[in-house]
Amino acid sequence: MNEPKKESCAAVSFKNKKIYARSCDNHRMFVCSNVTGYTFVKEAKTWNDALNYCNHYHGNLACFRSNDMNKIFTQQDFPLWVGMRREAGGSFTWISGSSNYKNWKTGEPSNKGNCTTISSLTKLMATEDCGLRLPFVCIQEGNINVILVKESKSWEEALEHCRGLNSSGFGFDLISVQPGDEQENITNKVMEADTNEVWTGLRFLGDDWLWVDGGNMLNTSLDQCPMQEQHCGALSKNYTGSIEAKDCSERKNFLCYRFPL
Structure with a gap:
């Protein structure tokens, strides 16, 4: 673990399973735990909001031993924001560039929201409420200026x-x-x-x-x-x-x- 700074909270890297000190105000996905096991929550929250969420629904933010790491932080299927949204006419279009990729999940697009996510594993797309806090994917196209x-x-x-x-x-x-x-x-x-x-x-x-x-x-x-x-x-x-x-x-x-x- 790197040396923590004042008002830092612990975050775990999926890639190397190491613990890092990060700002408690950063929005990240998190893991809750109770006597029955661990729950991976696919929504980005601050440390305090994650703690409150776990206390309310699952017990507590996860505490674990080093040999639990590979059980908890395995490859996860979670939604990521991508640059497609519903326009005024009801159709979904990419906000930048041109692409024919529209690999919708069964039953989608639905009326859940006007923004689009893609599954980290299946690469299937779905609609979500634009106010939901999720990880996202950026792309650099030409001159970003x-x-x-x-x-x-x-x-x-x-x-x-x-x-x-x-x-x-x-x-x-x-x-x-x-x-x-x-x-x-x-x-x-x-x-x-x-x-x-x-x-x-x-x-x-x-x-x-x-x-x-x-x-x-x-x-x-x-x-x-x-x-x-x-x-x-x-x-x-x-x-x-x-x-x-x-x-x-x-x-x-x-x-x-x-x-x-």
């Missing part, structure tokens, strides 16, 4: 959404599109959108087109005297490298960009 938000918002709402995102050590803004290595990644993101165009951080202010992050304006194909309602820049799925002037009140998906603070 470019984020496609599949919500239809006006330009102002999109700007507010991006700037309201939180990540330790990073800030967010509507994307500025400049020539360079990210062009292919940005094009791929645009093609994944639910709307025909996506907002960028380009806005006509005063008498000039400006990027909201202060980036250099290298796109010269835009009308330098646009119509009053067409003062916001969007990328189309017919993207050829140029940005189109659009009505700022139109509702579109949008691209946020992450940058270090």
Whole structure:
């Protein structure tokens, strides 16, 4: 066991069966025990919440001898969150990228919830309440600094959404599109959108087109005297490298960009 720090709680690794000191506020799955044996609980809770859960339903958080480890921490079948959810029309779609994988468990999708889990063993999918605390799977796709938000918002709402995102050590803004290595990644993101165009951080202010992050304006194909309602820049799925002037009140998906603070 590594040396515990103040207010640390013990967690066991599935892989090597060793005990580690971890923050008691972390959400993890846990094991309860009583005189009849052990119960593996497939829901992530803090240490105190896990203790209360075990005390109420099963006895206590597990206490065990070293030779119990291989009996308790065997391969478990538990649900993991994946990036599929139920849309307004009732169909389930992946929130990013494109995939035909829809290996539903018998009787699914059901009305239990609008979010999707996958079994760690059978790889079968099921619906669950989105508020349930479960482990999850992440994937890195292309440049993780470019984020496609599949919500239809006006330009102002999109700007507010991006700037309201939180990540330790990073800030967010509507994307500025400049020539360079990210062009292919940005094009791929645009093609994944639910709307025909996506907002960028380009806005006509005063008498000039400006990027909201202060980036250099290298796109010269835009009308330098646009119509009053067409003062916001969007990328189309017919993207050829140029940005189109659009009505700022139109509702579109949008691209946020992450940058270090």
